[in-house]
Amino acid sequence: MMNGTETETEDGTKRSRSLLRFAAPQVFYPIAGRLAPWFAWLAAGLCVAGLWIGFFVAPTDFQQGEVYRVIFIHVPAAWMSMFIYLIMAFWAAVGLVMNTRLSFMMAQALAPTGAMFCFVSLWTGALWGRPTWGTYWVWDARLTSQLLLLFLYLGFIALTQAIEDSRRSDRAGAIIALVGAVNVPIIYFSVQWWNTLHQGASVSLTRAPSMASTMLVGMLLMALAAWAYTFAVSFWRVRSLILERERHTEWVAAELDEQEARA
Numbered sequence: 640m641m642n643g644t645e646t647e648t649e650d651g652t653k654r655s656r657s658l659l660r661f662a663a664p665q666v667f668y669p670i671a672g673r674l675a676p677w678f679a680w681l682a683a684g685l686c687v688a689g690l691w692i693g694f695f696v697a698p699t700d701f702q703q704g705e706v707y708r709v710i711f712i713h714v715p716a717a718w719m720s721m722f723i724y725l726i727m728a729f730w731a732a733v734g735l736v737m738n739t740r741l742s743f744m745m746a747q748a749l750a751p752t753g754a755m756f757c758f759v760s761l762w763t764g765a766l767w768g769r770p771t772w773g774t775y776w777v778w779d780a781r782l783t784s785q786l787l788l789l790f791l792y793l794g795f796i797a798l799t800q801a802i803e804d805s806r807r808s809d810r811a812g813a814i815i816a817l818v819g820a821v822n823v824p825i826i827y828f829s830v831q832w833w834n835t836l837h838q839g840a841s842v843s844l845t846r847a848p849s850m851a852s853t854m855l856v857g858m859l860l861m862a863l864a865a866w867a868y869t870f871a872v873s874f875w876r877v878r879s880l881i882l883e884r885e886r887h888t889e890w891v892a893a894e895l896d897e898q899e900a901r902a
Contacts, residue, residue: 663741664740664741664744664881664884664885665885665888665890667741667877667881668878668881668882668894671874671875671877671878672874672878674870674874675870675871675872675874675875675878676871678867678868678870678871678874679867679868679871681864681867682864682865682867682868682871683864684864685860685861685863685864685867686860686861686864686868688860689711689857689858689859689860689861689863689864690711690857690861692853692856692857692860693708693710693711693854693857693858693861694708694711696853696857697711697851697853697854697857698851698853698854703770703771706767706770706771707767709763709766709767710767710854710858711857711858711861712759712763712861713759713760713763713764713767714858714861714862715858715861715862715864715865716756716757716759716760716763716865717756717760717764717785718862718865719752719753719756719862719865719866719869720753720756720757720760720785720788720789721788721823721826721827723749723752723753723756723869724753724788724791724792724816724819724820724822724823725820725823726749727746727749727750727753727795727816728746728816728817728819728820730742730743730745730746730749730816731743731746731812731813731814731816731817732813732817734746734809734813735810735813740809740884741877741881743805743809743812743813744877744880744881744884745873745877746812746813746816747796747799747812747880748873748874748876748877748880749869749873750792750795750796750799751796751876752868752869752872752873752876753792754789754792754793754796756865757785757788757789757792758789760785761782761785761786761789764782764785780829781826781829784822784825784826784829785826787822788819788822788823788826791815791819791822794815794819795812795815795816795819798811798812798815799811799812805884882894882895
């Protein structure tokens with residue numbers, strides 16, 4: 640007879656195998672297709688609510704006036720640009736350790752969205768900086784490290800697209816993702832480590848937020864909208880990558896035939 644420890648070990652092994660089956664592109668492809676529209680609608684609803692609160696409900700800032708409202712786009716975009724890169728690095732590490740094709744595809748699916756948010760954060764930061772600092776750009780520690788993050792995103796995308804062999808491109812991109820992840824804490828802590836023009840964090844886990852509750856709600860809604868948008872477009876993008884990578888398999892041929900029949 641098996642004792643309790645052996646039973647728990649066997650149950651844990653079964654659960655692990657059950658979860659690992661989602662790493663198969665054939666299994667994940669339909670799941671991503673079902674989830675993506677839900678996240679897209681969620682992102683649209685949260686974005687409308689967040690922009691309404693941010694631009695029409697939140698009070699005017701007593702120091703910066705109306706120009707501060709760019710924060711409702713700038714801050715969520717900056718947060719997402721860092722979070723997405725860390726998630727990319729996570730998937731890259733999983734791909735290298737477990738040799739799962741889907742992990743590398745998830746990293747590649749996330750990269751364009753992360754680059755977009757990084758560009759938006761730099762662009763809106765420049766628009767915010769002009770009336771507050773008197774210039775669109777300074778070689779500030781936070782701004783410079785954020786610009787470096789954009790170059791890391793673009794380098795990842797360019798390298799993975801330039802190498803035709805998918806195995807080599809996956810591993811080369813994974814190395815960039817893992818090495819570049821060091822830049823994320825530098826961005827986050829730059830305002831604490833160096834004397835910079837960029838203001839400190841308005842929201843922190845260790846202290847009360849330094850803004851009105853209405854402003855905070857609007858910004859958090861926009862952050863959630865950015866998360867939902869990221870899920871939606873990444874799921875759609877990874878489905879395209881799966882079809883491209885698995886185009887020689889029977890299940891992809893059957894799926895394409897089914898799509899043509901529906902069209």
